[in-house]
Amino acid sequence: MASIDIRNLRKKFGDLEVIPGFSLHAEDREFISLLGPSGCGKSTILRIVAGLEELTSGDVVIAGRNVTALEPKDRDIAMVFQNYALYPHKSVFENLAYGLRIRKRPEDEIRKRVTEVSELLQIQQLLQRRPAQLSGGQQQRVAMGRAIMREPAAFLFDEPLSNLDAKLRNHMRVEIRQLQQRLGITTLYVTHDQVEAMTMSDRIVVLNHGMIEQIGKPLEIYETPASIFVATFIGSPAMNLVRVRTDGNALVFPSGDRLSVERQLQGDVVLGIRPERIKLSASKSENSLPFEIVLVEELGAQKIIHGRIGATEMTVAFPEDVPLPTNGASVSLPGNYLHFFDPESGKRLA
Amino acid sequence: MSGEQVYRAPLHRRLRPLYFLSPTLLILLSVTLFPLIYSLYLATHTVILTNPMLSGWSLQDNLREVFLESPEYWESFATTLILVVTVVSIEFVLGLMLAYFFYNNFTGRDFIFPFFLMPMMLTPVVVGTIWRFLFNGEFGLIAGLLKAMGVVNYSILNEPSTALVGIIIADVWQWTPFMLLLMLAGMRALPTSPFEAAQVDGASRFQIFRDIMLPMMKPVIVIAVLIRMIDAFNRTFDTIYIMTNGGPGRVTETLAVMAFRSSFEYFFMHQGAIVALSMLVIIIIMTKVLGRFMAGPRED
Amino acid sequence: MAPKSRLYWIVCYFILALYGVFTLLPIAYLVVSSFKTQLQIYAGVSSTFWFTPTLESYRFIFETKPILHMLMNTLIVSVGSTVFSLVFGTIAAYALARYRFRGRDDLAFYILSIRMFPPIVAALPIFMIFNNLNLLDSKIGLIIAYTSFNLPFVVWMMTGFIKAVPVQLEEAAMVDGQSQLGAIRDILLPVLRPSILAVAIFCIIFSWNEFLFALILTKSQAKTLPVAIPEFITWTEVGWNYVAAAGMVLVMPVLIFSFLAQRYMVRGMSMGAIKD
Structure with a gap:
């Protein structure tokens, strides 16, 4: 031993x-x-x-x-x-x-x-x-x-x-x-x-x-x-972190876009989501946010897409074999992959 | 850390650096501090080896004797100053120039380089004798050359106006190689990319040397000049002792020679001690002032 | 750097040649004079390098003066002081290089500053003290005196050299199961060997060439060769061939030695100057 x-x-x-x-x-x-x-x-x-x-x-x-x-x-x-x-x-x-x-x-x-x-x-x-x-x-x-x-x-x-x-x-x-x-x-x-x-x-x-x-x-x-x-x-590319306001069951982005979540949260929180968990699509669906593509990095096996929700920068990892939407993309952030952190202490919110 | 077990390394382990340092410190203290105290004793008393009857506290008298009653101390002071400034300047310029040439690649460079270093390996006493005989008015090589040019039996070291020049030539001959070695080492340690960048920018060879290389070498230059200054001040004794023993008259009697002669030719130990201690004070001031002046404002 | 013009090379070679003559001529003068007779010394400039060499001067000095005895003294004192300084100085340098403790940098500076001490300041009182301790004209006394300038030099140089060796080497040995002293013995010292050699060579040369202490502290028993040189110079300066021969005996070992050990010396010298 x-x-x-x-x-x-x-x-x-x-x-x-x-x-x-x-x-x-x-x-x-x-x-x-x-x-x-x-x-x-x-x-x-x-x-x-x-x-x-x-x-x-x-x-x-x-x-x-x-x-x-x-x-x-x-x-x-x-x-x-x-x-x-x-x-x-x-x-x-x-x-x-x-x-x-x-x-x-x-x-x-x-x-x-x-x-x-x-x-x-x-x-x-x-x-x-x-x-x-x-x-x-x-x-x-x-x-x-x-x-x-x-x-x-x-x-x-x-x-x-x-x-x-x-x-x-x-x-x-x-x-x-x-x-x-x-x-x-x-x-x-x-x-x-x-x-x-x-x-x-x-x-x-x-x-x-x-x-x-x-x-x-x-x-x-x-x-x-x-x-x-x-x-x-941990993780590469690094997790996206956005400071958002909560309003009941909805998260309010700095751009004003709203995202409803299943959890009840109070005040400001830091929302985290890994680039590989974000879903990018051409069509706007319910609970998805408008996404403006700024730059695409080709890595071979996947693409790293840098873009914005309003003024908030966001990185998305996207599989190589799926063609990118040409005009008007939107992203959806699956609820079970969202992380919430306290903006003051930086600790995870249980 | 209340109540918490604070770990202490075993005493013998914590004291290890002290064990390692103590023999050296003991030796160095005994060869510096002890002599220093003894020097202070000598300087403040009357100590004449040939006349042990005279003794007792006499600091004021001693100081008056050395610094006021005769101009000898101040003459020696000036001689020392002239000697140090002249030899270090000449050696620096020559050493830098030679180093710049040796910095190039040329056939045979590594073969001839050691020959250029030979003088600094020679015993200073022997260097002194060589130059004494080279300058000898009757059969010396240099006097012979002068004779061929029409100057008859001229002994450089015997003439008050040129004796110091002779000393300076011997010192430059022996110690320029030291400057060359340090300057060359400094140059070789420099990265070459700034020179290449300056070349691309259109700088001439001389501009690169003056504007890029010299400023980059400043740390080495400061060290080399300082070492040479201290050594020229402290250790030019041997060559002078052999070549002129301070003469003719006193024109080549530096402070070190004066301290030696006071003590061991006239046996006025207290006078010798005062001159020697004044040298220590001067060297401390010199290093402090020059170190600061040459290092310039600290950048780091 | 870029190719240089022809003019640059002409100037470069010309100055090097000129300085080379200036450097070598006095040494050549020493060499040839030692193989002359007194009469040949007077023979004039034209025959300075054109004469029938003889070993007469060498025979004379070895017969009239205890040259061998003084040469041995010089050697014993040089080696003794070097070994002494190297042992204690390296240990002290290890402490300065490998430990952090309060006042370390001041201590290092104090040790270095002893090198700046005018030798005459130490020489006077050491003469008086040795006089009382019966150490005048003894090799031990001279070794102690020489240690005063060799020891600071060793500490200074070796501190730099030890700092340049990654401490992980000793740590690896300690993790491998060696004690600290064992790690120093098995790993650090072998790695440092060329540096120690370089420092030792310098100490030996400093001591070999030393004059002031030897002049003041020795009379006959422990007298070193440098002190004997002036004694060959008579008032009328007729004995230049003898002085030259004695000078050759004194200088040649160092010159030969330094040519053999050149690699180490240049390395040691440059390292000491470039750091810090």
């Missing part, structure tokens, strides 16, 4: 409190992403779990053992860094072997393990090279290999894919996830890329200013974002 428990973690740099209290429980074998914009404290949390950064208060428990006061070397973790941090003066073989050498394991065990790991990652032919002679993707693999050499209690990833090009990134995403599932090692994965978080994780922790905005399974977070922040951070 290698669960990770972070309890009431706080971190101050001088007077600046970057993490005002963070708790998280990761189950054994679970893959959890820490997702947020740069400066949200996600890397700091990871480094505290690794023991590379001192914490101000709180506890870190790995596999039932309180490691708060332990040095990184005694925590039984492995970490993959954003810049890979391969030892430049050691060959790939020695990079992989280093952790076992420190532990004074016998030479033949080290050899055997390096062989296994390098086969797993398909880097056998690189073992004699130096890091400087490797491509970015190869360095990434070696960094991964170094992490799995010791079969640690937990993996910590600090934006491991952000230095790779888009194609390689997609590929490594799948590979890391498969590897983690196969090895069954509890994983914390820090990223600012929502696609990585969505596709790889069992659960996502969305962070903002050191605080948890939402914890949940990827689809939960996509379908019921807990705040405006989460709503805009």
